[in-house]
Amino acid sequence: AQTVTQSQPEMSVQEAETVTLSCTYDTSESDYYLFWYKQPPSRQMILVIRQEAYKQQNATENRFSVNFQKAAKSFSLKISDSQLGDAAMYFCAYRSARRAGNQFYFGTGTSLTVIP
Amino acid sequence: KAGVTQTPRYLIKTRGQQVTLSCSPISGHRSVSWYQQTPGQGLQFLFEYFSETQRNKGNFPGRFSGRQFSNSRSEMNVSTLELGDSALYLCASSPSRDSGELFFGEGSRLTVL
Numbered sequence: 001a002q003t004v005t006q007s008q009p010e011m012s013v014q015e016a017e018t019v020t021l022s023c024t025y026d027t028s029e030s031d032y033y034l035f036w037y038k039q040p041p042s043r044q045m046i047l048v049i050r051q052e053a054y055k056q057q058n059a060t061e062n063r064f065s066v067n068f069q070k071a072a073k074s075f076s077l078k079i080s081d082s083q084l085g086d087a088a089m090y091f092c093a094y095r096s097a098r099r100a101g102n103q104f105y106f107g108t109g110t111s112l113t114v115i116p
Numbered sequence: 117k118a119g120v121t122q123t124p125r126y127l128i129k130t131r132g133q134q135v136t137l138s139c140s141p142i143s144g145h146r147s148v149s150w151y152q153q154t155p156g157q158g159l160q161f162l163f164e165y166f167s168e169t170q171r172n173k174g175n176f177p178g179r180f181s182g183r184q185f186s187n188s189r190s191e192m193n194v195s196t197l198e199l200g201d202s203a204l205y206l207c208a209s210s211p212s213r214d215s216g217e218l219f220f221g222e223g224s225r226l227t228v229l
Binding site: 004006033035037042043044045046047050091093095100101102103104105106107108109 | 158213
């Protein structure tokens with residue numbers, strides 16, 4: 001079974017600074033998708049960024065970018081110019097591209113605090 | 117377009133009771149998945165429904181069950197509640213089984229006393 005590990009339960013960053021959240025995963029598959037989801041306090045979880053494993057280019061979405069290292073099975077999220085609204089729980093997730101269905105494997109999350 | 121709606125948002129039950137949670141997906145979405153979220157465990161997949169059929173099931177006991185109706189709305193049921201069932205139950209919908217993105221509701225927070 002696939003496992004996703006987030007080794008940083010909590011992180012903090014100064015407003016306007018850059019922070020990197022770590023994620024590693026374990027799989028024997030070659031085709032898969034990786035995601036970062038954001039869960040603000042008492043609000044619904046939303047997709048931040050998505051990466052297809054077959055793409056070598058790292059995905060970016062405005063201030064959010066990833067460092068995808070397929071051989072190392074590492075998928076970190078970089079948040080640039082951090083804003084107060086970035087404070088949330090961040091979950092890394094994996095989904096097989098070979099098996100049909102929406103069974104995602106999530107890490108345990110990293111709680112990000114943004115300091116004004 | 118309305119998002120994923122889950123009801124009730126909060127509920128308290130006692131051990132041994134059963135509970136039913138409801139999820140209305142985004143209009144047009146046919147896949148509904150359920151996840152259990154607990155501190156330290158993250159999100160764990162319960163099951164996925166598509167076209168009124170359970171397609172995938174996670175590693176949970178048979179006390180956890182669900183169904184999907186013809187309008188794609190879904191319910192999950194937990195029978196003989198245990199203290200360890202206290203969690204945030206999240207519903208997520210997708211347009212299809214291969215869309216690659218989940219759209220989450222705000223969750224139903226269950227407390228078992």
